[in-house]
């Protein structure tokens with residue numbers, strides 16, 4: 001099969017013939033139609049933060065068709081359209097057993113990120129229990145981005161515990177943020193989107209934000225104050241995670257407010273204990289999501305309740321050009337590779 005292979009950190013992917021995966025009794029063989037690309041792929045490419053054993057096939061947002069199943073598989077069959085739940089969890093630890101498997105400390109691998117080859121290839125092998133079936137009607141590019149952008153935004157909004165009429169600020173409207181704006185709106189929140197360019201803030205409004213703030217031209221906390229009659233936001237969802245966004249997010253909260261941290265960088269942020277305690281603020285971390293979050297997000301998208309976040313499509317042969325475009329900051333929403341998709 002054709003695959004785009006990471007053979008050395010800091011070097012372009014090599015598009016070459018790789019061995020076809022052979023499946024075991026519990027596996028499914030999936031023909032990949034599309035695969036999303038995001039910032040994690042750039043970190044993998046650079047060997048920064050993630051260093052899988054090389055050679056390695058990246059790609060953690062694949063969507064495709066099951067072509068073959070192992071003898072013990074009953075949950076899917078050839079012809080099913082599927083996407084992947086990427087965390088290969090142990091299924092037996094206290095976190096797995098209490099519905100928080102995304103925190104499992106004993107994961108056997110993360111598809112396309114470490115130990116398990118991903119979707120930058122014509123085929124992938126995956127245990128059948130790791131796939132989620134897709135209903136008809138979700139186009140291949142939109143299906144792919146649910147595997148990471150969709151599930152992550154859905155789980156973050158769930159962690160935010162929004163209630164009807166609350167004001168929520170979404171900081172960073174790229175792939176995850178494009179979904180977070182829409183899910184926060186569906187939760188009944190009044191959505192204020194924040195990003196660095198007019199192009200991105202205008203797009204956030206198109207996706208359903210009530211108002212958008214250009215952080216390169218306006219002070220975020222002061223603007224949120226003005227938009228809330230001096231009160232502040234009930235919740236801030238930070239998808240960027242730099243010191244400046246964390247600081248602005250904390251400053252933008254009303255008393256009793258919640259800061260949900262999705263994105264992260266090497267930055268740290270000095271916490272003001274007095275303000276945290278006396279205003280009863282909450283800081284909530286969130287990581288990807290549970291398999292059930294992925295199932296729920298598939299249903300929401302299939303019901304037509306969201307707009308597409310895919311802004312760029314690239315043919316598989318141009319995987320390196322696609323990664324370069326992402327690195328240059330030219331992707332407005334999400335970029336998707338067309339692999340088996342015509």
Ligand SMILES: [Zn+2]
Nearest residue numbers: 090093096104
């Ligand atoms: Zn576990």
